[in-house]
Amino acid sequence: EDVEPAGIQIAREWTQETPEDDPEPANIIQILQGLIKAAKRCKTKEAIKALMPLTGLVHFVKLRDSYRLHPKCHTPAMTASLIAARRLVRGPYFARQLRKLELYVLKYRKLPPSKSRTIVEQQSLLNNENIIHNLRSYLAILKIGEVTPHKFMQHINLIVLPSLGFTGPKVTISEVTAYRWLGKLGYQNKEAKKGLFIDGHERADVIQSRMRYIAKIREYQSFMPIIDNNTLEITNPFLPSGCTLMIAVHHDEMSVATNEQHRRVWVKEGQQPLRKKGNGRSIHVSDFILETTGRLALTLKQLEAQKRLPLQRQLKITDARVIIHPGKNGDAWWDCSQLMEQIKNAIPIFEFLHPNAIGIWIFDCSSAHEAFAENSLNVKNMNINPGGKQRCLHPTTIPLNNPPPLAGEEDTRGKPQLMVYGNDHPDPKLRGKPKGIKVILQERISVWRELVKAAGGNLTKVIGICKICKASQVERDASIRIAAQEQADGDVSIDDGTSNVLESSNNTCCMTRSLSQQQDFFDEKPRIQTYIEEKGHICLFLPKFHPELDPIEMYWGWTKHQYRAVSDQKFSTAKALIPKILDSVDVKLIRKFFRKTWRYLDAYEKGLDAQQAAFAVKIYKSHRRIGTVREVVEEMKKKSKDIDSILQLI
Template sequence: MPLRKKGDGRAIHVSDFIVEQTGRLVLNEEQRNFNDNLPVNERLPTTDAREIIYPGKNYDGWWNMESLIAQIKKTIPIFERMYPNAVGEFFFDQSSAHGAYSPDELNSKEMNSSPGGKQRKMHPTTIPMDHPNPLLRGVPQLMVFPDDLPSDHPHYEHRGKPKGMKVVLEERGLMDHLIKANNGKLPPAECRFCKASRQKQEQLLREAQAAADGRGEPEGTNEDILQPGESITCCMRRFLTEQSDFKAEKPLIQLVIEAAGHKCFFLPKFHCELNPIEMYWGWTKFRLRAAADGTFPTAKRLVPEILDSCPTRTIRAFFRKTWRYMDAYQKGLNAKQAEYAVKKYRSHRAIGRNIMMTLEIMNNPA
């Protein structure tokens, strides 16, 4: 008898959007017929927001940021067809994929102190209007040296290359301020405190990802460790990070959604109870496990069938539950209290006004 191959077998990846009013974001039969009768240039190329891929080596490849952006760009027209003149509010959890920025974002963590070297090219910017020197406010600034620098330019050898933090700060007239704040000394590119803070954040992210993958539990997260020092003049990187144009950068999916006239929100980390689609995934997986026979062809057939079978009233219940959790947290309840309140008011969109009195009686019985 041949040995069973190692591994978990073939994977099925599903990415979808749900809406409280109608459940899944997909045109109904009447809307599809209307779409089919439109001129070709007005017709939606796809009428379903859902994407299913079968990732793996020699298969569909892996779901990435490009895949998500393509899905969002096809989803927005579907939403606009279903809800004309409405503004969509898109919610995402705090995954590394959802929070990814554009390749040319302003990010001091990706910059060297000196020009050239291994650092990304960033998009042009404008010196912020809160700059201390009024004459520099609103002045355009390139983050990369032009290709046509004259031969006598001090950075001629760096033409077409990133400027680095020191040059960017000098062009903004901020390097003298930094030197003065550091007792007349050239500030470091990154001080040891900021470097330690950055390393700790990366460590905590790795631990959280390991926990999410079932490879262990994250250690107690100490929020104080994640907070940078009080001084913003400790190093070039910290000072540049605090500039308004750097702080105003947004994740790529947020830029795409807002450019289309809609809104994008990111839910707090480690709070899956605030995302109704997580309940939809759980509902689907429970039924898939009960019906599957362990073979990939069966799972491939069952997944879309089960996803489509979730009633709209059930999806609405998922949304009501998340609204109750949000309301509970807004009222100041902790996680345990919120869980109790959500169950007590399971048929409502918000928890009752008397919940605090009920919790007080429970915590202090006569």
């Protein structure tokens, strides 16, 4: 009779368990209770053996946590472990094991393999080049998120080991070993969530926009309130006369899907898993935070004072936060016009809380935020020729940095230009109609002359749009649509899709490209920026892929963490609970979130890359700045084996 290998039996049990689909356990007790439940269900010899240490661990952790609160107990862990061991009729050796086991379980969410299973061959298997090669190529063909220790173990036991002549019931590896091997091959167990995207971070254009952003923030920083690193108390900076206080106001949006899955998936280092799409109702929050008052909302006292003001001086909206409930049968999805409305209400609240201060309104650069007004200068809103179906764009001034006129040629630089024909145009059919790209360029005499020259002086060779520009426009439109859709679904993608769009390398390939590169078209501002600047404030956009530079992201993370601990996955509960959690945030916690982003700014400014910055921010907790680059490198040497990233620095 054929006996199935032990590996397959264990694998079967795990297929039914599917531990990767379980909701994320929030703490050690929850992990342990899950393991105990699984062990009781399995009833294998291994599982029953595991019950003793698991039960001991539960006793130990609960006792230790209560002893920690006891003022007279100076060794809570030691005392708790000894008592927990005694309850199971065991001695100090078992107590010491319990103390070590807690860390292992927290890290691997399992007990370590028992001694009887770790056969000698296993230790040396991973030193065999053939096996490593075989395993790497097996892992390489799996898609992101498809790698699991269970599948990996099956592959080793059923294919790799027999192929090497290892057969028999004892020559299999356990799933725990598969976990460890995955780690050695460079795989990490990550939760699918919005996080640090190392992939996009170090793209040349992204680094450039990061540096531009940091330079601007530094320029304004000396006019911002000062927060004490330790007490987190706030004071105003010294302002030379004529200078105005500046306050950074961060905006962001958060979506909570009520049936959100917290899957853990195995990915190679640097890969980021995507969240699974849910189809329930969701809670969408759009809000602002600032270091001075935390949220952009009036206190109860201020609300009372408001009521005593004459009606026309009262604020209509006293809390800038907007929560909607989009989804099936719910509100419409969040869009740019809703954000615009929110900003219109938020600015008066800011000006009430900080009269005479300038707000630095900071947004992430999602496509929704960078939406342009209907009449903005954009070649996509225009035809090549006059009239027809195209938008009426706002008037402009011909850029001063256009080529100078030739002798006898009219100088059109700095002249006002209408994008639409006047009502006195000789051709009645064109009166009030848009001029189109060609005429606009011809009115910029020196620019048109250069275009004709580039076409070899042949007017018929000046084309409306060339093949390259046409293709890149189509591709860019598609990737922006996809990015917008993903955002509406609450998904986050690693790449915005625009990195590989081929762009024309010169500005004279066609009329469309030429006009799009004219300074006034190039500088056209998003709608929200125009509005904020009209109100006398400043508008900035965060560089792409840098959620760590946005303190409000941490506020969202904190909120979701609080919510998950009590969530029952019901929409009605979430709807009532989320606003309460959001309200309960302490202003000092928000200042801590800001402090962390200041540290990131400092790290990037010192030239660290994303991984090094994340490391530095972690070891310089409760500071606004990180240490010197050399200090960070020294620490990294001590704590990390990632030699490559250190070598790059020296």
